[in-house]
Amino acid sequence: xxxxxxxxxxxxxxxxxxxxxxxxxxxxxxxxxxxxxxxxxxxxxxxxxxxxxxxxxxxxxxxxxxxxxxxxxxxxxxxxxxxxxxxxxxxxxxxxxxxxxxxxxxxxxxxxxxxxxxxxxxxxxxxxxxxxxxxxxxxxxxxxxxxxxxxxxxxxxxxxxxxxxxxxxxxxxxxxxxxxxxxxxxxxxxxxxxxxxxxxxxxxxxxxxxxx
Amino acid sequence: xxxxxxxxxxxxxxxxxxxxxxxxxxxxxxxxxxxxxxxxxxxxxxxxxxxxxxxxxxxxxxxxxxxxxxxxxxxxxxxxxxxxxxxxxxxxxxxxxxxxxxxxxxxxxxxxxxxxxxxxxxxxxxxxxxxxxxxxxxxxxxxxxxxxxxxxxxxxxxxxxxxxxxxxxxxxxxxxxxxxxxxxxxxxxxxxxxxxxxxxxxxxxxxxxxxxxxxxxxxxxxxxxxxxxxxxxxxxxxxxxxxxxxxxxxxxxxxxxxxxxxxxxxxxxxxxxxxxxxxxxxxxxxxxxxxxxxxxxxxxxxxxxxxxxxxxxxxxxxxxxxxxxxxxxxxxxxxxxxxxxxxxxxxxxxxxxxxxxxxxxxxxxxxxxxxxxxxxxxxxxxxxxxxxxxxxxxxxxxxxxxxxxxxxxxxxxxxxxxxxxxxxxxxxxxxxxxxxxxxxxxxxxxxxxxxxxxxxxxxxxxxxxxxxxxxxxxxxxxxxxxxxxxxxxxxxxxxxxxxxxxxxxxxxxxxxxxxxxxxxxxxxxxxxxxxxxxxxxxxxxxxxxxxxxxxxxxxxxxxxxxxxxxxxxxxxxxxxxxxxxxxxxxxxxxx
Ligand code: HEM
Ligand code: SF4
Ligand SMILES: [Zn+2]
Numbered sequence: 001x002x003x004x005x006x007x008x009x010x011x012x013x014x015x016x017x018x019x020x021x022x023x024x025x026x027x028x029x030x031x032x033x034x035x036x037x038x039x040x041x042x043x044x045x046x047x048x049x050x051x052x053x054x055x056x057x058x059x060x061x062x063x064x065x066x067x068x069x070x071x072x073x074x075x076x077x078x079x080x081x082x083x084x085x086x087x088x089x090x091x092x093x094x095x096x097x098x099x100x101x102x103x104x105x106x107x108x109x110x111x112x113x114x115x116x117x118x119x120x121x122x123x124x125x126x127x128x129x130x131x132x133x134x135x136x137x138x139x140x141x142x143x144x145x146x147x148x149x150x151x152x153x154x155x156x157x158x159x160x161x162x163x164x165x166x167x168x169x170x171x172x173x174x175x176x177x178x179x180x181x182x183x184x185x186x187x188x189x190x191x192x193x194x195x196x197x198x199x200x201x202x203x204x205x206x207x208x209x210x211x212x
Numbered sequence: 213x214x215x216x217x218x219x220x221x222x223x224x225x226x227x228x229x230x231x232x233x234x235x236x237x238x239x240x241x242x243x244x245x246x247x248x249x250x251x252x253x254x255x256x257x258x259x260x261x262x263x264x265x266x267x268x269x270x271x272x273x274x275x276x277x278x279x280x281x282x283x284x285x286x287x288x289x290x291x292x293x294x295x296x297x298x299x300x301x302x303x304x305x306x307x308x309x310x311x312x313x314x315x316x317x318x319x320x321x322x323x324x325x326x327x328x329x330x331x332x333x334x335x336x337x338x339x340x341x342x343x344x345x346x347x348x349x350x351x352x353x354x355x356x357x358x359x360x361x362x363x364x365x366x367x368x369x370x371x372x373x374x375x376x377x378x379x380x381x382x383x384x385x386x387x388x389x390x391x392x393x394x395x396x397x398x399x400x401x402x403x404x405x406x407x408x409x410x411x412x413x414x415x416x417x418x419x420x421x422x423x424x425x426x427x428x429x430x431x432x433x434x435x436x437x438x439x440x441x442x443x444x445x446x447x448x449x450x451x452x453x454x455x456x457x458x459x460x461x462x463x464x465x466x467x468x469x470x471x472x473x474x475x476x477x478x479x480x481x482x483x484x485x486x487x488x489x490x491x492x493x494x495x496x497x498x499x500x501x502x503x504x505x506x507x508x509x510x511x512x513x514x515x516x517x518x519x520x521x522x523x524x525x526x527x528x529x530x531x532x533x534x535x536x537x538x539x540x541x542x543x544x545x546x547x548x549x550x551x552x553x554x555x556x557x558x559x560x561x562x563x564x565x566x567x568x569x570x571x572x573x574x575x576x577x578x579x580x581x582x583x584x585x586x587x588x589x590x591x592x593x594x595x596x597x598x599x600x601x602x603x604x605x606x607x608x609x610x611x612x613x614x615x616x617x618x619x620x621x622x623x624x625x626x627x628x629x630x631x632x633x634x635x636x637x638x639x640x641x642x643x644x645x646x647x648x649x650x651x652x653x654x655x656x657x658x659x660x661x662x663x664x665x666x667x668x669x670x671x672x673x674x675x676x677x678x679x680x681x682x683x684x685x686x687x688x689x690x691x692x693x694x695x696x697x698x699x700x701x702x703x704x705x706x707x708x709x710x711x712x713x714x715x716x717x718x719x720x721x722x723x724x725x726x727x728x729x730x731x732x733x734x735x736x737x738x739x740x741x742x743x744x745x746x747x748x749x750x751x752x753x754x755x756x757x758x759x760x761x762x763x764x765x766x767x768x769x770x771x772x773x774x775x776x777x778x779x780x781x782x783x784x785x786x787x788x789x790x791x792x793x794x795x796x797x798x799x800x801x802x803x
Contacts (some may be wrong), residue, residue, distance in 0.1 A: 023223075032223065099216045101250055103666070104481065105627035106266070111249040113266045118623075118630040118664070118773050120682055120689050135689070137630070137682045139665060140442070142481060160683050163713060165443075 023071045096176055096191075098151060104140035107153055107173060109191040115153070115173045117141065120160065121196040124204060127171075128157060129164035136160070142167065149175045150203065151191065172203045218477050220251040221351065226390040229255050234332050241270045241328045241791060242799050258352060258390070260345025261331065264324065265627040267776030270791030270799065271301070272326045273625060275348035276338065277355025278578070279380035280362055280373055280400070281319030283343075285574030288584075290341045291321050292561035294334055299558070301325035302789045302796065303780045305624070307635050311558035315551055317618065317670050318397070319578040320348060320355045324625055327794040346384050351392050353383040353468070358400035358408045360577040364540040364587055365403055367531075369419040369517060370430045370457065372402025378461050389468050393475030394483035396468060397439070400432075405531055406521030409580050411447045411705050412438045412670065414485050415467055422454040422514030431456040433513045434463060436497055437489030440667035445707045446486040449494045451501070454511040466505030467497075474500070518703050524581075524658065524673050525702025526742025532656045533581045535615055536608050537594065545594060546587040547572075549603065550610035552641065553619040553634045554582030563602050571597040580670075582618050613644040616658040616675070620668035623772040624779075629663030630680035631691040631717065632768040632778050637661045640721055643764045648725045651732040654741060659724070661693070673699045675741055676724060677708035685716045690769045692716050695723060697753050698745045711750045712757040717769060722760030730756040 023034040101108045107115040120135045128136045142154040152170040159166075174193035224232070233256060236244055244252050253263040262273040276291065283291070295313040301324065304310040314322040326334070338344055347353050359365065362373035379398060383389050389396075400417045401408030410416025417432035432455050438448030455463045476483045489497055502510050522530030531538075534548035549564075556564065564584070568574050573588035584606070589597055598608065607614075617640070620626070622633025640659070650657060660674035671677040677696030682689055693715055696708030715723055734756075735744045745753060772778035776788030791799040 097247065097250075099250065101254075102627045108250050111247045113627075116266060116773065117628060118680075118682070119771075135684065139630075140481075140628075158681075160681075160689075160714060 096146060098144050098146055100141040100144055100153075104142060107141055107144050107151070109151065109174075109176070112191075114191055115141075115193055119196050121157070121171070122198075123168075123171075127168055127204065128166045129159045129162050131159055131161045131164075134159045134161055136168075144173075146176070149177065151176065215478070215480055216250070217254055217351075217480065220254055221391050223251075225255060225258060226387060227346075227385055229258050230335075233259060233261070233328070237329050237332050240793070255350075257349035258347060259335075259350075260348030261326070261328075262349050264625050265623075267785050267788045268625065268790050269788075270327065270793075271324070272328060272331075273621075274323045274326045274331070274334065274345055275316070275320050275355075276323075276343055276345050277318070277320040277348045278343065279356045280358040280376035281360040281578035281580075282362070282373065282376075283576045283578065284341075285569070287341050287343055288568065288574075288576035289562065289565035290337055290343065291323075292556075292558055292565055294337060295323055295561060296558035298327070298330045298334060299323040299325055301777070302792070303777060305635070306779050307638050308555050309557055312555050313558065313561055314621070315554040315556065315578050315582045315584060317554075317580050317582060317620075317668060318355050319357050319360065319580060321578070322621070329794045344384070347390070349395075351394055351396075352390050353379075353386075353392075353396050353398065356380050356398045356400060357413070357580060359403050359405075360407065360579045360585055361534060361538075361540075361546055361587070362402050364542075364546055366539065366541055367403040367405050368541070369404055369421075370402045370432065372400045372408065372417075372419075375402075375417060375432070375457055375460050376400045379464055382461050382465070383468065389465070389472065392468065392472050393477045394480065394485075396471065396485075398464065404517040404520040405523050406518070406525070406701060407523040407531075407534070407580070409523065409670075409673075409701060410435055410438070411701055412440055412445075412673065413448060414439060414471075415464060416448045417455070417460055417464075418516055418518070420454055420514035420516045422511055424456075424511065429456055429514075431514065432460055433516050434467070436467060436494070437484075437486040439484055439486045440670060440672055440707075441484070441665065442481070443665050444486070445667070445672050446490070447705055449489050449497075450513060451494045451498045452513045453498060453501070454514040456511075459508075463501075463506065463510075466501050469505055470497070470501055521702045523702075524670075524700060525705075526656075526675065526700040527740030532658075533583065533615065534579050534585050535581075535583055535610065537598075540587070543591070544572075544587075545589045545591065546577075546585050547589055547594075547597060547608050548579070548583055548585045549606040549608055550615050551583050551606055552610075552614050553617060553637050555634060556584075556606070560602060560605065564606065567597065567600050567602055571600075611641075611645045612650055612655055612657045613641045613648070613659070616656060617641045617661075618658070618669045618674070619661040620663050620666075622663035622680070623775075624777070626663060628666055629773065630682060631663050631693065632772045633661050633663045633669070633680070635779070636717065636766065636768060639764070639766070640724075643721045643762075644724065647721070647762070647764075648728060651728060651735070651741075653738055657741065671696065671699075672707040673701050673705070674708070675700070675745075676727070677710070678720065679710070681714050683714040683716055685769075689771065690716050691766075691772065693720050695720070695757055695759075697757075698742075700742055706746075709750050709753075711753040712759065715757075715759040718764060718766040719759035719761055721764040722762040723757050725762065726758035726760060727756050730758070 025032045106113040117138045123134045125132050136157040138157045140156045144153040151174050156167045260275045264271045300310045356376045358372045358376040397413045398415045399408040399410040399413035410418050416435040420433040434453040435448035471485045568586045571593040572586045575587045577585040619633040619637035623629040658674040659676045660669045660671040661678040662669040662671040663680040678693045681692040683692035694710045695712040696710045699708030775783035
């Protein structure tokens with residue numbers, strides 16, 4: 001999933017006072033940047049907006065500003081020091097950004113590099129090859145997503161036992177749980193990665209196939 | 213869905229990034245909002261800054277790419293000074309100390325352990341002497357590689373120096389070409405030795421002659437879609453286009469724009485132009501280039517010089533590298549110095565800068581074999597130069613095992629790496645020099661070690677190709693290498709075939725020793741190693757490798773990736789001093 005500002009056809013918050021991140025072009029500086037705001041707007045994209053209280057986070061200045069709205073993302077928690085975006089569909093808890101980084105070297109969860117390639121994961125037979133407990137060297141992450149609480153990755157790897165090189169579409173690499181809310185009003189939803197060698201405590205991967 | 217990277221690039225990319233770097237440098241690394249780090253670190257690459265791997269947060273690698281590897285007088289000294297002043301880490305490297313510069317296989321220089329807070333001062337120093345880190349990493353025109361002795365060498369057919377510079381001037385900080393689907397690697401070769409290594413670049417200009425209006429014109433044939441990464445190596449394909457030196461910049465712009473517009477932005481793993489050339493075929497590339505990007509009629513390819521190519525080519529006659537003393541066209545000399553695995557200590561580099569000033573013009577050139585070349589040495593200065601103490605280490609006449617060694621960055625700093633590389637390759641070469649006789653007549657023997665399939669050390673075009681892997685030994689996971697044979701450039705370039713996989717690292721020197729002994733025993737009289745390998749299939753070759761433990765000792769067998777720095781006494785990830793401020797004080801980290 002992507003964590004950038006989400007485009008919307010029009011602002012969905014006509015009556016409610018909500019926290020949002022508006023990406024706009026700032027009239028005073030001409031730059032395009034996001035700002036957090038609490039607002040009751042009902043404007044369409046492309047319209048000018050005057051914010052009485054807003055921040056241009058790129059200059060650190062809080063100012064009344066006029067900007068052209070380019071996109072709007074809803075904030076579930078306001079007045080925290082972090083940007084927490086959700087997609088337009090309201091959902092419980094905070095959004096978590098997961099992505100691969102540096103040409104598939106990492107799985108990043110909330111901008112922290114959590115799972116790296118070049119480690120050996122033990123996989124049951126059938127996930128990569130027919131070895132019973134295959135020690136599979138992960139060579140690259142091809143994608144990553146969240147399925148419920150589970151972070152699952154697409155990986156390319158090689159079994160160190162039999163040499164089969166294969167790709168695994170959905171390897172569970174860890175879970176996100178509802179973490180405690182910190183005093184900064186920030187709900188952590190910490191990521192806990194699975195131990196690479198602990199095959200029995202981990203859900204199984206799916207859609208294994210060999211590459212030629 | 214376009215990738216996150218594409219979304220970030222859409223929001224802010226290119227030259228706008230510099231102000232942001234300066235702003236964060238001012239307020240400190242820790243002021244980059246937690247949840248924007250991925251985006252900013254991706255953007256910083258455009259300015260040559262690459263966030264180092266996990267355990268080394270807040271430290272960056274900075275890459276500076278001089279076109280064609282040519283550092284004008286004074287520029288090398290500034291790089292050495294920057295290395296000394298800014299490129300020191302929390303603990304030293306056992307082989308190289310603390311503070312060094314790395315010469316890369318794409319003729320750039322890499323500095324490590326750079327603090328973001330120091331970057332504006334470093335950029336100012338680079339600007340003052342006409343150097344730049346712009347587009348050294350990121351999705352754009354990377355450093356333009358080419359003959360490092362362009363303008364000096366007797367083998368020159370067409371002036372690669374001028375074209376490399378023209379391309380650099382045109383396509384660096386050029387808005388229309390600053391955001392491509394993926395990295396864009398361009399090579400310009402002007403000589404008959406092929407030392408630009410065009411075959412393994414996205415876009416290659418290769419020396420050629422063409423009859424136009426009854427006149428023979430010198431210029432370039434164009435090839436597209438080469439590259440080594442990700443188990444998908446390709447040689448650049450001939451698109452049947454000849455460009456005069458005057459047309460070359462526009463042709464390059466057309467192909468870059470074609471890549472910009474038609475390259476895959478959905479999937480970064482299929483984004484390099486080699487995949488587009490696979491899909492379209494070279495004919496369609498030419499067709500689209502002609503129809504949509506070039507408004508004159510393209511010439512068909514001219515006559516090339518590929519049959520003469522000797523660089524990295526195994527048994528061809530001619531130079532395999534630029535090491536040694538060679539006469540220039542103007543009667544002066546250039547002297548190629550071997551830099552083992554490309555790494556030069558900062559103090560050594562300062563002394564080499566003095567040497568270059570004292571005996572030559574002060575110019576220092578970087579080669580794709582991670583070596584340096586001092587140019588413009590008058591004959592009368594040769595003796596004095598060769599007697600300089602620095603030339604004992606950075607030798608113009610090194611042992612073939614050291615001359616032939618190339619290694620990438622590896623787990624020391626690189627996220628993708630599976631194994632430690634540079635220190636290991638130094639130890640390999642030392643052991644080989646002490647313990648292995650080279651068969652008679654073998655003067656060049658290239659061993660390239662890459663930490664992963666990204667292939668930065670260009671392993672697939674060496675005599676012995678080594679690539680990072682893991683295996684189990686006595687039940688324990690250990691670092692290992694795949695061993696490949698049969699690779700090389702030249703008239704008939706070929707990629708290595710990985711004949712023996714997952715050899716525990718401590719058995720690799722023994723494997724090379726046995727391979728060479730078997731070669732000596734079985735070869736026909738005077739047969740070259742490459743010819744010998746070409747005659748045999750993979751199974752026969754695998755039988756000749758014979759991995760074996762020897763007196764070679766490897767201190768990095770364990771999982772160097774799980775350390776914060778493989779050589780630290782306390783190397784565990786949670787012992788890491790990073791992130792830290794420039795004075796070394798630790799910063800709070802989230803995890
Ligand atoms: C990354 C930077 C920042 C973020 C993400 C952020 C976020 C927020 C949010 C979401 C609010 C509540 C919504 C609103 O009134 O717009 C807020 C309120 C506020 N912020 Fe910030 N802010 C940032 C930086 C700053 C800076 C640099 C200043 C002052 C120079 C500042 C001063 C204030 C003030 C005065 C309020 C109003 C509190 C109130 O009256 O309820 N903020 N901030
Ligand atoms: S080859 Fe792999 S390990 Fe080596 S520097 Fe390149 S990406 Fe890193
Ligand atoms: Zn297996």
